[in-house]
Amino acid sequence: MNYIEPHGHMVSRTTDDYERMALAGCVAISEPAFWAGYDRASVKGFFDYFRQLTEYEPARAKKFGIQHFCWICINPKEGDDPGFAREVIEIIPEFLKRPNVLGVGEIGLNKNTKNELLILEEQIDLAVKHNQLILVHTPHLEDKHKGTRIIMDALLSRGDVDPGRVLIDHVEEHTVAEVLDNGFWAGMTLYPETKCTSQRAADIIEMHGTERLWMNSACDWGISDPLAVPKARIELKRRGHSEAVIKTLTYDNPHTFLSQSPNFVLAG
Amino acid sequence: MKYETSCPLSHREIVDTYYLEHRAKLIDIAAFFDRLERAADGTPDKDDFRVTALRDALNLLGDGEGERAKRVLDLLSDPTTEIPQSAAGTKGALGAAPEGSK
Numbered sequence: 499m500n501y502i503e504p505h506g507h508m509v510s511r512t513t514d515d516y517e518r519m520a521l522a523g524c525v526a527i528s529e530p531a532f533w534a535g536y537d538r539a540s541v542k543g544f545f546d547y548f549r550q551l552t553e554y555e556p557a558r559a560k561k562f563g564i565q566h567f568c569w570i571c572i573n574p575k576e577g578d579d580p581g582f583a584r585e586v587i588e589i590i591p592e593f594l595k596r597p598n599v600l601g602v603g604e605i606g607l608n609k610n611t612k613n614e615l616l617i618l619e620e621q622i623d624l625a626v627k628h629n630q631l632i633l634v635h636t637p638h639l640e641d642k643h644k645g646t647r648i649i650m651d652a653l654l655s656r657g658d659v660d661p662g663r664v665l666i667d668h669v670e671e672h673t674v675a676e677v678l679d680n681g682f683w684a685g686m687t688l689y690p691e692t693k694c695t696s697q698r699a700a701d702i703i704e705m706h707g708t709e710r711l712w713m714n715s716a717c718d719w720g721i722s723d724p725l726a727v728p729k730a731r732i733e734l735k736r737r738g739h740s741e742a743v744i745k746t747l748t749y750d751n752p753h754t755f756l757s758q759s760p761n762f763v764l765a766g
Numbered sequence: 767m768k769y770e771t772s773c774p775l776s777h778r779e780i781v782d783t784y785y786l787e788h789r790a791k792l793i794d795i796a797a798f799f800d801r802l803e804r805a806a807d808g809t810p811d812k813d814d815f816r817v818t819a820l821r822d823a824l825n826l827l828g829d830g831e832g833e834r835a836k837r838v839l840d841l842l843s844d845p846t847t848e849i850p851q852s853a854a855g856t857k858g859a860l861g862a863a864p865e866g867s868k
Contacts, residue, residue, distance in 0.1 A: 532832035533857075578853050612846075639859035643843040672839040673793035697784070698835065704772045736783070 499745060501727055502752040504606075505559045505667060505685060505714035508555050508566070509547075513616040515724045520562035520727040526764055527559060527759060528756060530569040530604035530633050535719055537576055541585045544572065548589070552690070557740075567762060568596060569603035569633050577617035578609070595629050600759040601625060603633025604667060607645040610637060614689035619652055622659065631759050632664045636673065636690060646673045650680055665757055668693055674702055678710060683755050685715040696726070696733040703726070705736070708743060712751045795824070817863035 504518065506527045508709045519527070529551060538544055551568040559566035570593045572586040593599060602625040609615045632653075637645035646666065653659045661681035667675050669684045670693065677684045686702060687693040694702070699713055715726035723729070729745050756762040773780065803809055804819065813821070823838045831837070844863045 575857050609856055610849060610861075611853050612849050614850045614853075615849065637859065639861045640842055640844045640863050641859050648849070670839055672838040672843065701773070704774075713789065725778070733842065747810075 499523055499698065499731070499741065499749070500525045501748040502756070503715060503724075503727055504665075504712050504747055504752040504756065505530060505687065505716045505720035507532055507716065509550055510560065510719040511717055511724055513558065513561075514578075516559055516562045516564060519724055520564055522725055523611065524564055524727075526565040526567065526752075527629065528567045528569065528600055528762075529555060529575060530665060531571050532604060532634070532635070532718065533573045533575040537579075541582075541589060544586045544691045545589055548593045548614075552593060552598055555599050565764060567598045567600050567756070569601050570599055571602050571605045571621055572617065573604065574606050574608040574618065574637075575678045577605075578611055578613045578618055580613050583617040584620070587624060588618075590621075590624060592723060593630065594630060597761055600683045600756055600762055601631030601633060602628075603631075604635035605632065606635035606649055607637050608635075608641070610648060615648060615693060617670075622653065622656065626656075626658055631756075632659070636666060636668045638668075642668070642670065643672050650676065650682070653682075654680060657711060659762070665712075665726075665755055668716070669702075672693060672700070672704060674706055674711075678706060683710045683712070683751075686711065686713050687732055688723070689715055689716065690721055690723065696730040700733050700739075701732055703739075703747065704741075708746045709749070710751070710755075711747065712755070713747060813867040816862045818865075819843075831867060 500523050503524050506529055508516070508527060508529050528608070531547065544597060548570055548744055551570070555568065556566040570590050572583045577583045579614070602621055604753060605618055605621045622632065634649055636642050636649065649666065653664060663681040665685055666677045667685035668687045674684055686699045688696055688699055703711065713727055714732050715722060717724040717726070727748055731748055734744050777781065819842055823841055826837055826841060827834055842862045844867055846867050
């Protein structure tokens with residue numbers, strides 16, 4: 499069964515990972531812009547990174563029959579320096595025009611600061627101005643619940659953001675209901691130690707349904723697994739969930755959300 | 767689509783499928799607490815706030831109420847509403863709300 503990996507940081511992964519994902523049925527990957535594990539020294543670092551996302555990764559994925567799409571932004575960790583973040587925001591519009599770009603993301607909060615919130619709001623402005631989809635990163639561990647609420651307030655209080663065009667990622671048991679109840683899409687990230695395991699993701703699906711929900715590996719340079727989505731499909735299957743439910747979660751739902759961008763067109 | 771009956775597996779199937787895995791995780795937690803008592807610098811007068819949070823979470827598991835995963839996550843969350851100006855270079859999270867935040 500084909501699947502879509504809606505959140506994978508392939509710049510941090512090997513070519514072997516592309517091959518393994520293709521063998522597991524992956525037909526498309528969407529790659530949000532994120533933190534590199536260190537703060538970039540200049541805007542030029544971001545310019546090069548955005549070129550990697552829009553030029554090099556699509557070519558690397560294509561060798562394995564995978565279509566590569568991406569999101570452009572300055573991430574919340576580096577957003578805590580507003581002066582620098584604004585310099586990066588200035589170069590984003592030219593990349594939003596590129597053919598594999600789906601929207602602005604992953605924007606959000608990390609340590610729930612006023613500086614991060616300011617840059618989040620300015621990038622929401624950017625997305626609205628350019629009619630782009632939004633992919634949201636919610637904070638880690640103890641910061642997640644507070645941060646998710648602040649982010650939703652920032653999005654909903656404006657009145658010009660359609661929650662159906664926003665995916666709020668990394669939800670867990672304590673945040674998923676609020677995200678879905680407010681009309682947003684929700685992403686569950688499958689990590690071995692933090693965020694959701696396959697089993698807990700299956701539990702959340704059983705308790706909250708399949709509407710506006712997807713699963714992703716968010717594979718990056720940390721402890722993560724690029725095959726987390728196909729492994730979660732096995733978890734759902736062993737519990738007795740139907741092929742139709744599994745397809746809804748791992749192909750149809752990402753396809754439906756991402757297709758709101760005119761750039762998301764799958765071959766065949 | 768909503769699942770009115772939740773998990774499709776029977777009670778027995780859930781136990782058969784997951785018992786050994788969670789038995790192992792429970793023993794890991796027990797060994798973690800034993801390891802703390804064998805620390806090279808001895809046992810501190812006061813637990814690290816993360817250890818305290820873990821002890822509180824373990825107590826929660828035995829209270830007979832539902833939504834355990836959600837309540838554990840809530841217990842381990844920052845309950846404050848203040849928004850600081852900057853993280854001052856801090857990037858990571860610790861997994862429990864620091865002491866004094868509750």
